[in-house]
Amino acid sequence: MSDQNLYERYHRQIILPEFGEEGQQKLLKTKILVIGAGGLGCPALQYLTAAGIGTIAIVDDDVVALNNLHRQVLYSVNDIGLSKAKRAAHILQQLNPEIKIISYNERLATQNALTLIDDFDIIIDGTDNFSTRYMINDACVLLNKPLVYGAISQFEGQVCVFRNKKEEDVNYRDIFPDPPKDGEVLNCAEAGVLGVLPGIIGTMMANETIKMITGIGEPLIDQLFTYNALNNQVYILKLSARKETRSLIPKDKKEFLKIDYEWLCAAPVQQNEIDSDIFNRMMVKGNIDVIDVRELHEMPTVNEFNHIRVPLAQLADNTSLIKSDTVIAFCQSGKRSLQAAKILSGIFGNSKKIYSLRGGIVEWKKHQQPV
Amino acid sequence: MSIKIILFGKLADIAGEAVSVDNVADTDSLINALHNDYPEFAKTKYVIAVDRQVIKENTVLSKKSMVALLPPFSGG
Numbered sequence: 001m002s003d004q005n006l007y008e009r010y011h012r013q014i015i016l017p018e019f020g021e022e023g024q025q026k027l028l029k030t031k032i033l034v035i036g037a038g039g040l041g042c043p044a045l046q047y048l049t050a051a052g053i054g055t056i057a058i059v060d061d062d063v064v065a066l067n068n069l070h071r072q073v074l075y076s077v078n079d080i081g082l083s084k085a086k087r088a089a090h091i092l093q094q095l096n097p098e099i100k101i102i103s104y105n106e107r108l109a110t111q112n113a114l115t116l117i118d119d120f121d122i123i124i125d126g127t128d129n130f131s132t133r134y135m136i137n138d139a140c141v142l143l144n145k146p147l148v149y150g151a152i153s154q155f156e157g158q159v160c161v162f163r164n165k166k167e168e169d170v171n172y173r174d175i176f177p178d179p180p181k182d183g184e185v186l187n188c189a190e191a192g193v194l195g196v197l198p199g200i201i202g203t204m205m206a207n208e209t210i211k212m213i214t215g216i217g218e219p220l221i222d223q224l225f226t227y228n229a230l231n232n233q234v235y236i237l238k239l240s241a242r243k244e245t246r247s248l249i250p251k252d253k254k255e256f257l258k259i260d261y262e263w264l265c266a267a268p269v270q271q272n273e274i275d276s277d278i279f280n281r282m283m284v285k286g287n288i289d290v291i292d293v294r295e296l297h298e299m300p301t302v303n304e305f306n307h308i309r310v311p312l313a314q315l316a317d318n319t320s321l322i323k324s325d326t327v328i329a330f331c332q333s334g335k336r337s338l339q340a341a342k343i344l345s346g347i348f349g350n351s352k353k354i355y356s357l358r359g360g361i362v363e364w365k366k367h368q369q370p371v
Numbered sequence: 372m373s374i375k376i377i378l379f380g381k382l383a384d385i386a387g388e389a390v391s392v393d394n395v396a397d398t399d400s401l402i403n404a405l406h407n408d409y410p411e412f413a414k415t416k417y418v419i420a421v422d423r424q425v426i427k428e429n430t431v432l433s434k435k436s437m438v439a440l441l442p443p444f445s446g447g
Binding site for chain 1: 377379380381388416418420423424425427439441442443444445446447
C-alpha cells in the first residue's frame, strides 16, 4: 500500500491530535492474539482490523452454529459448520487487506498456549469458559504479556486490562483466586446472553487495546469495569495485587504444563452427550437416525445396529439424509461426534434432538454382552 | 446501622439488584447475615468490594460504606 493510501485509510484517526501518525505507526507495528472468535472476539476483531493493527492472529477450534449468529456478527448462514478462525480471518482480510491476519483452527491448551502467546505483544481473552481463562491468565503472567480481559453473562459484562509487566501488577487471580466449581456460576448456554451485550463489551476490549498500544487515555489497568445493559449502570472496582496470588500461578513453564486446567474448573459434561446404556435404551424406542461420522475406512465396523455413514467433514452438506427428530452421532472416541452434534445443532436448532455417544463406538463395544 | 449492598450477576437473580443488612459492623458479619437470609449465596462464588475496592480480609464498615458483591463471568 502506498503511503498516500495508508494515510487515507486511517486519516480520520490520524487527525486526532492525541493519536497522529505516530499512533498509527504503533498500531501497524503491533502483533495481537485474539483468543476466541465468538461474541466478544467478533466485534473486537472487526475494530482492531479496521484500526490497522499490523498483525492479528485468531485462535478458535469451534465451528459456526446457527445459534451463534445473534451475537457473533462476523458470520452469516453460509458459514454454519465452518471453522470460526478461518472464516473470521477470511472476512477480516477483505476488510483490511493491508494487515497480516493469521488463523489457528485449534483449541488453546497448555501444550500450545505458551508458544503461541509468546509470539504476540498483547493478548485478548474472548473465550467462553473458566478453564481457558485461568490458563490464559497464568500464561500471560508467566510470559509478562499484557492481557485485555472481557466476559459476559446474560445482561452484564466485565472488562479489565492486566499489564503483567511487573511482579506487583494485578492479574485475574487477584480478583478471583480459584476457578469456580460446577454449579457456582452459570454458563452461557444455561444462562443466555443478550446479543448486543458482547458487541458492547468486545468493542470496549478493542478500545482498551488501542489505548494500550498508542498510550492515549487511561486504560482500565487495575480496574474492573462492569456494565449492565438493562439499566446502563456502570460500576468500576479498584483492584490491588496480593502476595498470596503468586503462589497460585505456576512458577515456570514446566509447572504450567503440568496443570490440568479443565479439571481445575470441573468443566461440566456436555449436556447432549449420552452413554452406552442410554444409547441402547434410545435404540429400543426407535425413530432415531444414528450417524457414524468416522471416515469410511475406519475400524471397527459396526453391524450391530442400523446407521448411516457420513464423515464429519461432509456432514454439513448431507443433512438431507437425516429424517428423524432424534439424531445420535458416534465416532471412534466421542470427540468428533461431539463436533458433529454441534454442527447439527447449529443447522437444526431446536427442531431436532441431537446427541453424541460418549466414549464412541470403542466404549460402546466394551459394554455389550458377549454374544 | 443499615448497609446497602449492590449485587451483580447470579446474586442479583437471587435477591434483586440491591439488598440491605442491619446491625453489622464488618464484612464478615455482613456475609454471615447475607448467607442466613439467602442460603444460595453460600453456594455461589463472588468477590466483595467495599467503597469500590476489592477486599479479601475482614473490613470494618461504617454507615457510609458501599458494599458490592460480584460473581465471576465466563461467557464470551
